[in-house]
Amino acid sequence: MHAGRTIEEFSDNQPLPRRGFTSIEATEFLHREFPQIPRWTCWWQGWAKSRYVLQKIVDKDCATSGTIGEWSWKRITTSYPTPHYWDGEDYKRREGDRWAGMIEVQGPDVTPFLLFSFLDSSGQVGRTYFASTQDITLLRRFAEALQHHFYPEEKDTILIEVHGGASIALQPEDDERLILPTELQHDIEQQVYSFFENKAVYTRLRVRHRRGFLFVGEPGTGKTMMLRHLIRQSNQRYKPSFFMLTIRRTTDVDDVARLFAHAVKGAPALVILEDMDSLTTQSQITRAALLAQLDGVGSKDGLLIIGTTNNAGEIDPALVHRPSRFDRVWHFPLPNYTLRLKYLAENLGNQDGKCLNWLAEHTDGWSFAYLNELRTTTAILGISRQAGDVTAETAKEAHTLLAAQFNSGRKNHAGQERTTAVGFQPVTA
Secondary structure, three states: OEOOOOOHHHOOOOOOOOOOEOHHHHHHHHHHHOOOOOOOEEEEOOOOOHHHHHHOOOOOOOOOEEEEOOEEEEEEOOOOOOOEOOOOOOOOOOOOOOEOEEEEEEOOOOOOEEEEEEEEOOOOEEEEEEEOOOOHHHHHHHHHHHHHHHOHHHOOOEEEEEEOOOOEEEOOOOOOOOOOOHHHHHHHHHHHHHHHHOHHHHHHOOOOOEEEEEEEEOOOOOHHHHHHHHHHHHHHHHOOEEEEEOOOOOOOHHHHHHHHHHHHHOOOEEEEEOOHHHHOOOOOOOHHHHHHHHHHHOOOOOEEEEEEEOOHHHOOHHHHOOOOOOOEEEEEOOOOHHHHHHHHHHHOOOOOHHHHHHHHHOOOOOOHHHHHHHHHHHHHHHHHHOOOOOOHHHHHHHHHHHHHHHHOOOOOHHHHOOOOOOOOOEOOO
16 A cells, blocks of 8 residues: 555544445455555545545446546446445536546556545545555646546636635636735735745745744734735745635644645645634644644745634734744734725725715724625615615615614624635635
8 A cells, every 4th residue: 555644544533433444455455356456556635626526537427438638437347336426416516426446547648547436434435546556646647637627717726725625716816906004915915925935045044934924803804805815926926835724623633734744745835724713712623732733834844824813812822922833913903094985985986085985984993894795785775776876875874774783783794604715715516
């Protein structure tokens, strides 16, 4: 067996029901079926972006052969059952129909190899595969060909590998207008760009090429928008890899370790840890384990970690009072009058200056998320009452509606529902 890391069948988490092969048992089965093949590669997908495209090789018609671009495949008969899986939905993307059994894959100018899909010991099909080749470059080429075949429109998107959820595809065009304090935006940009541009300087000064930044601020103050801006700009300039952790109640220290391990392999990399305050309060990760992981990453080169939090008071002081964990902390304030007026002028630009000034004056304490809702509510009122015309009266009426909600102490929309996709759309079916 060719495998370079521990996978979940060996985890010390809560035990799972025994349902299928462990990787060792799968290897033993393959040696019995194909004694002429001395070694097999255990191709564990985890949260890799190739996970979903490999599931889609065998289509829902249960074909015995097929062609995918320059690659072809055909079924190989073994004693392993060959069920085809369908979850009752007609997904065209991501949740491809899973398959089990053996296929032979033929590619351009390569020796054919076998690919085995099976029910693993955690009860999942399509998470672990075995290949009869040890050529990792070949397997990567095959996965990339599948990705381009099934998702051709995503070839030019920025892909963020998410541990704990579906990968996120971000359009490279930076069409969002950042409205933040100028000094804050420029300082963050300079620090991020300097990290990716100056690896040689880090090496010359014998300093580890690793940094950690933390964005702190109430929901809707621009942290997510700044992240998207940095990802787009970094991708355009430096082409790093992008990784992110989705926090769930079952998230544990092994998930964090895998995230950092994958990021190190893809370095230089930008790693996003959103909602840092939830890491040790709404998951299985302990304070000590998180600190140990962050300290361990400090010895790895090429990683820029950016964390965010809505609740500065809930952040463990040990995270921010030691520069080797988070070197810089930036506070994203609620927009002042000048920023509110600028935002309203760009998004309600058809209003006269008197109306815009009135709105800016009467939205003190509102976040950008609330100002965006003001824009949306104004548009909806205009559509329903003025045949699409947005007037000063509809803008003030929208303000009255939202001000009542704001003053009642209700949380703004950005805080009502936790997001784990930094405002991006995941690669969905």
